[in-house]
Amino acid sequence: MRNGERRVFFSIVILFILIVLRFILAAFLPLSPDEAYYWLWSKSLQTSYFDHPFMVALWIRLGTILWGDSPFGIRFFGPLSAVLGTIILSMTARQLYGTANRQPVYAALLLNGTIMFGFGMIIMTPDTPLLFFTILTLWAFVKALRMHTAKAACFWWALTGLCAGLAFDSKYTACFLVVGMGLYILIRERRLLQQGAVWFGAAITLLTTSPVVLWNAHHHWAGLLKQGARMGDWHPERALTFIAELAGGQIGLATPLVALVCFCGFLKARREKPVLFWLILPGVAVLLFHACGGRVQANWPAVLYPAFMLAGALVSWGRNWAVGTAWFCMLVLAVQGLYAPLPLGAHWDPVARQTRGWAALTDHLIHEAKAEHCQALFVPDYALASILAYHDREKFPIISPDQRWSYLRGHNRIHGAKALIVSEKRSEIQQGEKIADRYFSQRIVRSYHLEETVSGEGYRVQ
Numbered sequence: 198m199r200n201g202e203r204r205v206f207f208s209i210v211i212l213f214i215l216i217v218l219r220f221i222l223a224a225f226l227p228l229s230p231d232e233a234y235y236w237l238w239s240k241s242l243q244t245s246y247f248d249h250p251f252m253v254a255l256w257i258r259l260g261t262i263l264w265g266d267s268p269f270g271i272r273f274f275g276p277l278s279a280v281l282g283t284i285i286l287s288m289t290a291r292q293l294y295g296t297a298n299r300q301p302v303y304a305a306l307l308l309n310g311t312i313m314f315g316f317g318m319i320i321m322t323p324d325t326p327l328l329f330f331t332i333l334t335l336w337a338f339v340k341a342l343r344m345h346t347a348k349a350a351c352f353w354w355a356l357t358g359l360c361a362g363l364a365f366d367s368k369y370t371a372c373f374l375v376v377g378m379g380l381y382i383l384i385r386e387r388r389l390l391q392q393g394a395v396w397f398g399a400a401i402t403l404l405t406t407s408p409v410v411l412w413n414a415h416h417h418w419a420g421l422l423k424q425g426a427r428m429g430d431w432h433p434e435r436a437l438t439f440i441a442e443l444a445g446g447q448i449g450l451a452t453p454l455v456a457l458v459c460f461c462g463f464l465k466a467r468r469e470k471p472v473l474f475w476l477i478l479p480g481v482a483v484l485l486f487h488a489c490g491g492r493v494q495a496n497w498p499a500v501l502y503p504a505f506m507l508a509g510a511l512v513s514w515g516r517n518w519a520v521g522t523a524w525f526c527m528l529v530l531a532v533q534g535l536y537a538p539l540p541l542g543a544h545w546d547p548v549a550r551q552t553r554g555w556a557a558l559t560d561h562l563i564h565e566a567k568a569e570h571c572q573a574l575f576v577p578d579y580a581l582a583s584i585l586a587y588h589d590r591e592k593f594p595i596i597s598p599d600q601r602w603s604y605l606r607g608h609n610r611i612h613g614a615k616a617l618i619v620s621e622k623r624s625e626i627q628q629g630e631k632i633a634d635r636y637f638s639q640r641i642v643r644s645y646h647l648e649e650t651v652s653g654e655g656y657r658v659q
Contacts (some may be wrong), residue, residue, distance in 0.1 A: 209302075211524065212283060215309055218531055219276035222319045224269040226534055229551040230580035232321050233587040236261075236271055237658070238605070245412035245605040246421055252326040252367040260321075272321045273357045278329035279318035285310060289410075290507055292343070293470060300510035303520070307459065308506040310523025313450040313499055316530055323368040324499040330364035331374060332503045335476070338378055338566040342386065342472070347394065354398030369424050370500045373480030375402065377504075381475035416604060422607035439488040446495030451502070452526050454519035455509070462508035472592025473508045477501055558645070559588035561633055565647060566593065566617040575616035575653040585619075586658045595658045600657035607655050616653030622646045 230237070230280035233254050238246055238254035239261065246253050264270030283305050290301035296586040309315045318325055337360050341353035361378070389395050390626045413421050416510035448456045461479075471497040480501045484493050509516075533539060534548040543550045562585065566574055573594035582597040589595060596616065622632060622644040631647040 200610075205549065210653060212305065212309060215315065215524075215527070216280050218274070219279060219319050220269075220532065221418040222316075222531060223272040223276050224267075226268065226319065226548070227552040228268050228271065228584065229320060230555075230584040232268075232271060234580055234583035235321060235323075236266070236587060237583055239271075241606045241608075243418075243606065244408035244411065247416075247423065249323040249368055249407045249420070249602040250366045252330075252363065253321060253323045256326055258323055269335060272319060275318045275321050275325045278325065279309075279314070281331040282314075282329045282485050285336050286503055286506070289332070289339055290510055292339045293473075293507060302313065303516050304506050304510040306520045307509050307516070307523070309501060310455055310520050310527060311451045311502060311506075312530065313496070313502055315523075315527045317496075317499070318437045322496075324496050327364055327367040328370060328502065329501050330360050330367055331371065334360040334364055334374060334378075335503055336360075339472070341394075341398070342389075344394075347392075349604070350392060350394040351397060354394040355401050356398075358398035358401030359405055360491040364500070365402075366409055368500070369421070370480070370497060372501050373483060374504075376479040377476040380479060381472055384475065385471055385638075411515070419604065433489050436489040439490075439492055440485065443466055443484065443488050443493045443495075443498075446493075449500060450495055451505075452516060452519075452523040455523045458512045458515055458519045459509035460638065462473075462511045463505060466508040467512045469511055470508065473504050476504045477508065498599065508594055512535040540638070540640065542640070543546055547635050549640075549642055554635040554642050555584050556588045558633065558635040559585050560590075562617070562619055562645075562647075563593045565631075566604055569617060570615070570647055571617040571649065572614045573611065573616040573653055575614075575618045575650060575655065576658070577618075577620055578594065581619065581621065582658045587631065587659065592659060594651055596655035598655040599656050602658065605656075610655070611657055612654050613651075614653040617649050618646075618650050620646050620655070 198547050221300060224331045235253045236257055238251075239257035242254055243251060246254070255285065257271050260273035260356075261267075261270040261444075264273055285306045287301040287310060290304040294300040311317075314328060318328065329507075334357060337353055341357050343348065344350040349392070361371065361375050364374060383397065402461075405612040410419075413419065451459065463474065463477055466477075480498065484498055487493055509519075533541075533546065537546070537549060537553075541549070564573055573596050576585060576595060576597050577599065579597060579599045579601055582595055582599075586595050594611070594614070596611050596614065603610075621631070632645055633644070634641045635643045
């Protein structure tokens with residue numbers, strides 16, 4: 198076996214190990230609050246929701262039909278789509294770089310080494326189906342650009358439109374990808390606008406996204422306004438802080454060397470692979486503009502990751518080190534998530550902070566509520582209310598005043614219940630305050646403030 202073949206074989210073995218590890222983590226890692234929130238969505242399937250489109254709820258519903266309301270059932274399609282997405286990204290790289298080069302393997306290794314994809318595809322959030330359908334869109338788009346016969350072009354542009362629409366049905370940030378494809382065609386391939394196949398693909402996209410648009414139209418554009426309103430902020434005096442946070446978040450989620458390789462690949466793509474440059478540029482520009490007015494959440498650039506990794510494969514230096522350090526970080530995160538060998542505090546252990554101790558806390562809060570003769574738990578924070586509802590084996594009433602529950606069918610409004618208010622404790626504990634602690638491995642992960650009220654009004658979460 199030659200040296201190049203040996204490297205490819207070794208890379209495939211590593212990817213297979215990661216596949217197995219993802220399914221293990223999906224089965225044994227407890228649910229996070231956001232996942233519990235989307236699980237509640239799956240119990241009330243709609244064509245869209247207040248926060249995001251419907252795809253994450255549909256994936257959870259299908260997974261729980263197969264495996265029940267367990268963490269593995271809720272997450273099942275995440276690790277599965279990561280396997281398919283890795284294969285399809287390699288196929289896309291082969292279309293871009295040819296079969297004789299090692300870029301397809303490197304692109305797959307780079308993407309799987311990022312925490313955003315490598316670990317994020319275990320956790321079921323809207324970014325999970327978004328990443329999968331983004332990869333499908335890139336694959337179909339690159340194929341469509343190479344088609345010369347009318348019949349083949351019509352098929353591949355239709356598939357591109359379908360995948361782009363499904364990405365939008367996963368998360369609104371898929372618009373970055375659609376704008377990037379449009380700009381590339383306008384600037385580099387304007388001749389395609391004379392072909393009916395491109396417009397047919399655009400029509401398929403509009404048709405696929407119409408359920409989300411119609412839901413918004415019937416709900417006063419609640420979802421689109423919620424996401425779009427974030428662009429209205431303008432605080433240039435804090436721009437450097439927000440841009441630094443954006444860069445730091447991506448260095449963390451991509452791992453430092455992978456982030457450096459992919460950024461250099463993005464710059465190199467402008468001349469060598471302009472299709473990748475234009476697919477990435479609109480998203481980067483919008484996120485930098487938003488950072489001039491407000492904080493950009495670390496997961497928002499997820500839609501750009503597959504194209505960034507394809508661009509990173511252009512860089513010949515540092516790829517082995519980038520992949521090696523990224524996979525080492527992934528392994529450390531996985532071991533810490535499963536076994537927590539390092540006694541880290543909650544601030545430094547995001548996996549424990551998000552996933553551990555919820556079942557015991559729920560039982561304790563229900564016991565406290567019953568001891569105080571309360572009829573319900575009153576939980577203002579939607580994520581906390583969701584995870585408590587998931588672990589509420591007694592179906593004790595949990596109510597929340599957050600208006601987002603009003604957009605879910607079947608969540609009735611409750612008036613005037615005597616309730617125990619539960620809120621996360623963010624200040625120092627004062628003498629006489631009633632506190633409930635959430636533990637993991639004899640460590641306090643979070644503390645919660647408890648207070649009685651006789652006017653608990655809100656929506657039934659379960």
